[in-house]
Amino acid sequence: MTSPDPLAVVCALSGVLGLLIGSFLNVVVHRVPRGESVVSPPSACPSCGHHVRARDNVPVLSWLVLHGRCRDCREPISRRYLLVELLTGVVFALVTWRVGITAALPAYLYLAAIAVALALIDLDVRRLPDAIVLPSYPVALVLLAAASAGSGDWGALARALAGAAALFLLYATLWFAHPRGMGLGDVKLAGVLGLYLGWWGWDALAVGGFAAFLLGGAVSLPLLLVGRAGRKSSIPFGPCMLVAALAALFCAAPLAGWYLDLVGLGAAV
Template structure:
């Protein structure tokens, strides 16, 4: 049963990944993600349905538009494949139904958030708010007994990042605070592991940049924190609760 669930999650994740490419492209432009077919950004021809099959169409077209032969970024199939892997990963490691649903909600939000934050250094409310609302509704419906701990985890994670935002606003933004809340609503107490992982990965990245470019240049590089929170979120899904349980068992 589990292999079938993983395969189904991967297949559906491919389709969702195609949509998330649209979200990451249109949301920063203020365009609707619900209406209008995708088009080539170079010649503006609408993409045919048979040229819009996740990953496969890009490979068959060799990464070029059928009409104008303009190159199509590798990012599109990479995002589709990554979303498929993340959905399959959630299905593989989730302990019960609520973990599957909230894990899917989280990784689906993290993909476009990461892309937009890398491209535009902002995390849109139009993604975090619906993700938070979906997590609240789904968590309450499936596991009402555990919702209080998830809400408290979300509030705690948000407050934890709110302090550095207030002290040093150029380092993080309120988008990061809201994303931390979403992590808590989806991961529950395991969000502590996710936040720690994000801080560790961010610190290691800073050290590597300083070693490569020098401390002064590294300090001037503006690197968004959202992608690190996304990495932390995946760590939280995969190993958050086991690591938290192992830590608490030492006391």
């Protein structure tokens, strides 16, 4: 009997952890924009006010057992809670598969968690809260420093700092030139993403930085064409930045290789 693949086991465990984190992120997404505590009071049904019982707070399973309704008043529970838990679980599993069983895994799982929370908050309220973005700087630095210590690659940490500075300055320049076209929250988030992309590699920094604007255009153009948005409409850019950063972890190397081959520099690099 063959032993299970260790990476597959860790991916499965990360997926389960993602479900649990996703349940907490539902609270974060709801309360942080309102300036409320994420630890008290306990979660309650918005319709009848009854506190959610521990057995009804099991990710995914509780929603399915209750058929998506409150145990007390039978009012529907939004499918969004279920979808956020599932999304976080899938993202955690995919990030684990990509990063592998390495010292960098905790750092990139943290990125996955804040990516889900910030993307949803920005879609809801057109804002990237400082309460999540600013603490992510020291947390990311500590986790990425631990990853460099574990791998012995201190150059990656230096590259992360350079990436943070480069992406922050790029967004700050764009914000200064056209404040209405970009939120200050996007500028603050850019530095965090620059840390992660820079640590991963220069190709990830370039692809992740460029892809955010490409994705933003791909989202905005159809809305403009169908009249759902105007030239002065506020379209959240944070989700584009976060999706592009996560996508760069998976596709930056092949995309960079394809581009170098296209311009005839592949063999020279």
